[in-house]
Amino acid sequence: MKACSVYRIDDVVPEMNWDNFEKFINLFGKYNVVPLLGVVPDNQDQKLKVAKKKEFFWEIIKKMRDEGRVEIAQHGYQHKYRTKEIGGFYKFCGFKPQSEFYGIPYKKQFSMIQKGKEILRNYGLDTDVWMAPGHSFDKNTLSALKALKFRAVTDGIGVYPTMKDGLLHVPQQVWGPVKSVIGVKTICLHLNSADDKMFKSIEEHLKTDSNIVPFSEVLDQYSTSQYNVMNFLYKGVFILNLLRK
Numbered sequence: 001m002k003a004c005s006v007y008r009i010d011d012v013v014p015e016m017n018w019d020n021f022e023k024f025i026n027l028f029g030k031y032n033v034v035p036l037l038g039v040v041p042d043n044q045d046q047k048l049k050v051a052k053k054k055e056f057f058w059e060i061i062k063k064m065r066d067e068g069r070v071e072i073a074q075h076g077y078q079h080k081y082r083t084k085e086i087g088g089f090y091k092f093c094g095f096k097p098q099s100e101f102y103g104i105p106y107k108k109q110f111s112m113i114q115k116g117k118e119i120l121r122n123y124g125l126d127t128d129v130w131m132a133p134g135h136s137f138d139k140n141t142l143s144a145l146k147a148l149k150f151r152a153v154t155d156g157i158g159v160y161p162t163m164k165d166g167l168l169h170v171p172q173q174v175w176g177p178v179k180s181v182i183g184v185k186t187i188c189l190h191l192n193s194a195d196d197k198m199f200k201s202i203e204e205h206l207k208t209d210s211n212i213v214p215f216s217e218v219l220d221q222y223s224t225s226q227y228n229v230m231n232f233l234y235k236g237v238f239i240l241n242l243l244r245k
């Protein structure tokens, strides 16, 4: 598969900054780019509530999905941080140690993820893609996801998606528009705080990069992808970049 980029939008909840959300969704639509929305099934995180609750939120998101304008990932369960932990490589990169899942016993994690999945299903937003709040999860999270028939996780520092224990891990390394030259770049956006500068730089990217694909396309293309040494090397590059800042 050619090098490509994927856009994901985190923290999609009824009380998000709807004006911004609409503005960016229309922008993606203008260039026929389909972003992956991280929808929180039962948001209890006050920090994500920055505006008046959007009426018909669930119906509108479902309509967007049905029209093929967006794809859906389950972004945790309640987005409520319960432990001060972060797993994987992110812990070496200065990410805040906080998690809704890391360190919680398997049974409890299973039940939380299952409840979230059911809520989304009841709103017609069934999905098998997982997006962990705070990039933080552990082995038990992955086992529970597997048992609940999830197929993919959007997370991790690397170049290529990798199939691990029955789940495709699609790396997520950048927080602003970047043209990918190798592998898959996932661009993570938090629209509650996105400004005009971000809007313009994304528009420039959408205009000039013909290799921005929906998450589902990556999932289909890389479903048998195995560990690649490039992922290991990229971790080194990522850390060096952080140190230079």
Ligand SMILES: [Zn+2]
Residues within 6 Å of the ligand: 010, 011, 075, 079, 132, 133, 134
């Ligand atoms: Zn989040």
